[in-house]
Amino acid sequence: MTETILEVKDLTKIYDDRPVVDGISFNVKKGEVFGILGPNGAGKTTTLEMIETMRPIDGGSITICGLDVASQPQEVKAVIGVQPQTAAFQDKQKLHEIIEMFAAAYGEKVNPWEFLEDVQLGEKAGAYAESLSGGQRQRLSIATALVHSPKVFFLDEPTTGLDPQARRNLWDLIKEVNARGVTVILTTHYLDEAELLCDRVAIMDRGKIIAMDTPKKLIKQLLDKGFKKEQHVEQANLEDVFIDLTGKGLRD
């Protein structure tokens, strides 16, 4: 039995007398990739932000790496890496300086070039952040979140707005980070992404978790209920065509 790294208990967030997150509980094990799925407004981002110490907790508790989020936010921040929904950086700042800055924010001293190599931005080390494409910016953002070797890595809708090549590249990157032993918790609306990346997913709607299991088991449960999808005989879809035509290589 692997140890639990994140424990969420009866977590509640209330905005304008309405519970946005309504008493949810879940655990994440060390080394897992855990996905939180749900339509817009389901409470995914709010849940993530409370775990990341960014929003006050209105009810319940969160323990991460044995630290209580509500009472030890500074300690929690030191063990987690956060990738926000939109990756923005100040203008006129070189990539290696951005890495240096984030490392400094965590009290660390790192070799920025190494971290940029890891996300395939080594050649861009001397470029300004504003010259990067969307996918490159996401990769830079991932690099900045890993400068302090966090134990848990949070990604909020990491591939929204990226082209298919950049998405695939980012998936590979997330798998690599996970392979190094980092626990990954992400939110997404893309179900193919969740199916491919996540060991387990929680599906949220209206502030509650309505299902939680491995993607395979969730699908099996549905099929066991007698669900039948309209049969598709095609062995490929339009995305396969697109990737076949344009190649897997990154474009930026």
Next chain:
Amino acid sequence: MTLKQQLRTVLIFTKLSTKRFFRDKLALFFGVLFPLIFLFVFGSMSKGNTDTNFRVAIFNQSKTQYSQQFTKQLTDSKTFKVQKDVRDMAAAKDKMAKSQLDGIIVLPEQFGTVDQAVNHPKGVVQVMYSQGNANTGQTLIAVLNGMVSGMNAHLLGAQPPLAVQPAPVNDHHLTAFDYTFAGLLGFSIIGIGIFGPINVFPELKKQGILRRLHTTPLRVWQYFMATMFSQALTGLVGVAAQFAVAIAVFKLNVAGNWFEIIAFTVLGIFMILGIGLAVGGWAKNERQAAPLANAVVFPMMFLSGTFFPRFLMPQWLQNVSDYLPLTPVIDGLRLLTTEGVHLINLGHQLLLIGIWTLVIYVIAFRVFRWE
């Protein structure tokens, strides 16, 4: 994190944001070039005021040789700026009504005719001045009187029994430019300390950059301190440029000690920056930042002696403006720079700056929001 590590973080943030400043053309323009433009404009204006002169029109209706000599003497004199483009009396009166002329000097037809009995020229100089500007008129008349008595003495060849002997004393006289310069330094400190943060912070919040930093263990005090250091560094560059221009172009005479001037400037930047950090750190967006910043900056700008000296204000207003945060900065800078006073004698100013710095930063820490 140990304190040493935390301070190292501050130094790295300082280094990186100072580098950014020098790459940002817009920041350079507003931080360095913009105050220089003001310096040139206000400097040239107050420079013209330092030597007294009168703008006059002369109408010589006499044909005598002496009247021409007299006119030439006025024209050559540095005290008078004879406006030669004023053709007729109507134009002259119109100009005088618009304060573009200080007086009109008329030499009547008979002026300078030689009186055969005493063998020297006689005449009456007529001076017209605007009643709305009686002070200047009186001074003009006094100056002309002085000139004429000198001539009389020369013509009569006699020493008048009573005379006035002028003796200029070099007593560290403050020129209008000295006041203007300290005020403009104050203005540029406002530009660096207030207009910088109130424009930058809401933008950083909008893009989520501050929020991203907030997910790290970085503390508000570290972020503030790094901002203070880098703003002080970049601010000193702007101030140095102003000193260079003031000395080279406007002949500013720096009587004080440079080290003290730098130290005092840094204290001033720290305090004023606190206002920018409070307003910019509190505001969620530009719409909140701009009105509040204007409400704080404008009274300070006009009452603390940035563009015109405070001694021109009524006493009660001076009493009030004494306690504005920018006033001790501008007064202190002027005293240090042009009057050669030492920091140790600026207790009043330093105390005010200290109190304001404390109050401002307590507020800034309390109202700061990362998003």
